[in-house]
Amino acid sequence: xxxxxxxxxxxxxxxxxxxxxxxxxxxxxxxxxxxxxxxxxxxxxxxxxxxxxxxxxxxxxxxxxxxxxxxxxxxxxxxxxxxxxxxxxxxxxxxxxxxxxxxxxxxxxxxxxxxxxxxxxxxxxxxxxxxxxxxxxxxxxxxxxxxxxxxxxxxxxxxxxxxxxxxxxxxxxxxxxxxxxxxxxxxxxxxxxxxxxxxxxxxxxxxxxxxxxxxxxxxxxxxxxxxxxxxxxxxxxxxxxxxxxxxxxxxxxxxxxxxxxxxxxxxxxxxxxxxxxxxxxxxxxxxxxxxxxxxxxxxxxxxxxxxxxxxxxxxxxxxxxxxxxxxxxxxxxxxxxxxxxxxxxxxxxxxxxxxxxxxxxxxxxxxxxxxxxxxxxxxxxxxxxxxxxxxxxxxxxxxxxxxxxxxxxxxxxxxxxxxxxxxxxxxxxxxxxxxxxxxxxxxxxxxxxxxxxxxxxxxxxxxxxxxxxxxxxxxxxxxxxxxxxxxxxxxxxxxxxxxxxxxxxxxxxxxxxxxxxxxxxxxxxxxxxxxxxxxxxxxxxxxxxxxxxxxxxxxxxxxxxxxxxxxxxxxxxxxxxxxxxxxxxxxxxxxxxxxxxxxxxxxxxxxxxxxxxxxxxxxxxxxxxxxxxxxxxxxxxxxxxxxxxxxxxxxxxxxxxxxxxxxxxxxxxxxxxxxxxxxxxxxxxxxxxxxxxxxxxxxxxxxxxxxxxxxxxxxxxxxxxxxxxxxxxxxxxx
Numbered sequence: 001x002x003x004x005x006x007x008x009x010x011x012x013x014x015x016x017x018x019x020x021x022x023x024x025x026x027x028x029x030x031x032x033x034x035x036x037x038x039x040x041x042x043x044x045x046x047x048x049x050x051x052x053x054x055x056x057x058x059x060x061x062x063x064x065x066x067x068x069x070x071x072x073x074x075x076x077x078x079x080x081x082x083x084x085x086x087x088x089x090x091x092x093x094x095x096x097x098x099x100x101x102x103x104x105x106x107x108x109x110x111x112x113x114x115x116x117x118x119x120x121x122x123x124x125x126x127x128x129x130x131x132x133x134x135x136x137x138x139x140x141x142x143x144x145x146x147x148x149x150x151x152x153x154x155x156x157x158x159x160x161x162x163x164x165x166x167x168x169x170x171x172x173x174x175x176x177x178x179x180x181x182x183x184x185x186x187x188x189x190x191x192x193x194x195x196x197x198x199x200x201x202x203x204x205x206x207x208x209x210x211x212x213x214x215x216x217x218x219x220x221x222x223x224x225x226x227x228x229x230x231x232x233x234x235x236x237x238x239x240x241x242x243x244x245x246x247x248x249x250x251x252x253x254x255x256x257x258x259x260x261x262x263x264x265x266x267x268x269x270x271x272x273x274x275x276x277x278x279x280x281x282x283x284x285x286x287x288x289x290x291x292x293x294x295x296x297x298x299x300x301x302x303x304x305x306x307x308x309x310x311x312x313x314x315x316x317x318x319x320x321x322x323x324x325x326x327x328x329x330x331x332x333x334x335x336x337x338x339x340x341x342x343x344x345x346x347x348x349x350x351x352x353x354x355x356x357x358x359x360x361x362x363x364x365x366x367x368x369x370x371x372x373x374x375x376x377x378x379x380x381x382x383x384x385x386x387x388x389x390x391x392x393x394x395x396x397x398x399x400x401x402x403x404x405x406x407x408x409x410x411x412x413x414x415x416x417x418x419x420x421x422x423x424x425x426x427x428x429x430x431x432x433x434x435x436x437x438x439x440x441x442x443x444x445x446x447x448x449x450x451x452x453x454x455x456x457x458x459x460x461x462x463x464x465x466x467x468x469x470x471x472x473x474x475x476x477x478x479x480x481x482x483x484x485x486x487x488x489x490x491x492x493x494x495x496x497x498x499x500x501x502x503x504x505x506x507x508x509x510x511x512x513x514x515x516x517x518x519x520x521x522x523x524x525x526x527x528x529x530x531x532x533x534x535x536x537x538x539x540x541x542x543x544x545x546x547x548x549x550x551x552x553x554x555x556x557x558x559x560x561x562x563x564x565x566x567x568x569x570x571x572x573x574x575x576x577x578x579x580x581x582x583x584x585x586x587x588x589x590x591x592x593x594x595x596x597x598x599x600x601x602x603x604x605x606x607x608x609x610x611x612x613x614x615x616x617x618x619x620x621x622x623x624x625x626x627x628x629x630x631x632x633x634x635x636x637x638x639x640x641x642x643x644x645x646x647x648x649x650x651x652x653x654x655x656x657x658x659x660x661x662x663x664x665x666x667x668x669x670x671x672x673x674x675x676x677x678x679x680x681x682x683x684x685x686x687x688x689x690x691x692x693x694x695x696x697x698x699x700x701x702x703x704x705x706x707x708x709x710x711x712x713x714x715x716x717x718x719x720x721x722x723x724x725x726x727x728x729x730x731x732x733x734x
Contacts, residue, residue, distance in 0.1 A: 219280060
């Protein structure tokens with residue numbers, strides 16, 4: 001081959017290879033971890049260090065996508081299904097799986113199920129069954145599954161499904177620890193299997209500590225920190241200098257500043273994520289103590305407040321109020337808790353089996369954006385009212401539910417939101433937007449609208465609780481919601497006021513799915529449970545433009561849904577809509593005996609603005625009036641409440657957002673978009689083929705143009721590569 005021919009080939013091929021390398025090499029490097037080398041000495045050390053008690057503790061610190069099934073009698077039965085090629089995880093239908101685990105199992109079913117499969121849920125179940133039964137079939141299958149997974153994982157160059165999802169990586173660490181604790185002392189120990197397990201643990205730890213993977217906006221980042229600490233403590237031969245552990249601790253300390261509020265609540269906008277956040281907080285404290293790392297004093301104060309907040313959220317049946325991404329099922333014993341020891345150490349995690357019965361209380365969390373009331377018509381606290389206005393832009397798991405409320409009374413839920421709508425199911429975009437909650441909003445307002453919510457004023461007295469909240473939304477929209485609870489009368493009064501809105505405003509009042517909604521007239525409804533002794537009467541008042549519609553299981557318009565565990569079920573929703581740009585609406589919710597002839601109803605007598613009004617509550621015993629005049633609220637019995645204006649939370653809020661912004665600068669996310677890279681690869685190859693066809697024609701008909709055009713094409717390819725590598729893909733942040 002002549003020199004000119006070699007030059008032509010190089011000039012044609014090298015720019016193509018350069019651009020393809022720019023597209024794909026960063027992706028490969030993002031996931032690449034050098035193959036771990038596990039020496040014989042390291043393998044033998046790992047079989048004796050650390051102590052068995054340490055491995056037992058870490059194995060009992062699950063980081064999975066769902067709580068471990070608490071009914072141990074069912075675990076061997078579930079494991080038998082796994083042996084026969086099917087897996088049934090709590091909240092999911094039975095799914096066929098391969099024996100041993102195969103790549104196709106990682107892409108079967110909805111996304112959350114795929115996540116749990118990539119978290120080694122099947123081997124985890126088998127290992128639990130082996131612990132309970134000592135049936136060797138369970139252990140052998142768990143071993144084969146883990147080895148098959150490790151071989152597949154180590155052979156991959158690019159991410160597949162949830163294979164390298166940060167939650168999945170972290171969640172499989174305790175499973176590997178659980179397996180290793182048993183396997184390392186067995187007489188049938190195979191060094192090849194041992195190396196596979198240790199190599200998988202090391203690769204997982206390296207990925208978890210890679211900052212370009214770090215999900216600083218959500219609890220996934222916390223899981224990465226916990227997983228890294230677990231690898232270091234359970235497999236010290238893999239982290240002899242403690243680099244993984246130190247990196248996880250450093251990031252956790254940074255993340256905690258905007259993960260758990262100084263008031264106690266987790267700042268991920270939901271009761272459900274507070275529960276998991278409390279669990280992860282406790283795990284972190286215990287891992288610090290296992291590593292002999294001192295725990296800051298203010299962390300203990302924050303943890304104690306977090307436990308207290310969970311206790312207020314938790315109802316006697318173990319459920320939590322459905323605001324944000326919260327599941328409707330009972331939490332059982334709830335998240336395991338740690339306690340402060342005599343030497344400031346975090347003691348081993350234990351489930352709390354003696355959650356106290358609710359007591360009458362009024363708790364406000366102005367910074368975090370929540371209010372919790374426990375009250376009752378009798379001495380015992382039998383009713384919970386949960387109100388949320390929480391929104392920290394940039395933090396994850398936010399639903400459009402600002403200013404919504406959820407009620408629970410006399411052993412059951414009444415007013416609610418949709419709850420946790422599973423990923424991958426139809427309707428999640430609508431469920432996570434305004435129609436999925438009872439928050440007042442502008443019709444058509446996006447779920448991610450630019451907005452800020454705050455507590456304006458609050459007051460409480462014997463049997464009376466009141467909050468006034470405000471949301472400033474897009475295009476000058478301002479929404480006010482005032483909630484007044486009269487416990488002795490089992491009555492909630494909710495006053496909404498909007499101004500500055502363009503177009504219609506709406507509120508979707510959704511109720512528990514087992515309630516039957518009966519319309520008494522255009523603005524009066526009765527909700528009764530089958531066979532129930534109590535009923536809820538809803539009376540609505542507002543200007544003439546106000547209209548109501550009953551929805552149940554409606555897809556268009558979306559409404560009338562509540563998620564039961566992981567399944568959306570039809571529920572009654574009263575949709576209230578007004579065409580006026582600035583308007584008010586009063587909703588009265590009265591709980592009474594199901595056979596009560598005339599439950600109380602509410603109506604407005606005089607409306608001036610959100611801080612000046614008079615309303616009436618009509619009942620069989622007569623009428624009582626309630627008046628607000630600025631910061632003074634006068635009840636029908638003559639009782640006057642001075643409303644306390646809430647101090648500005650701007651400095652504390654800014655501190656949280658500044659910590660988040662600092663994390664954003666410190667952990668730039670890699671633009672991992674494989675499907676875009678494949679798409680560009682197709683376009684690049686097609687462009688190169690067209691170029692070479694044109695070059696062939698030019699050489700045939702205009703030979704003197706070949707060299708200038710080739711130089712131009714090389715420059716164009718270099719420019720395209722620079723744009724793709726430093727502009728397009730670098731700008732595709734998560």
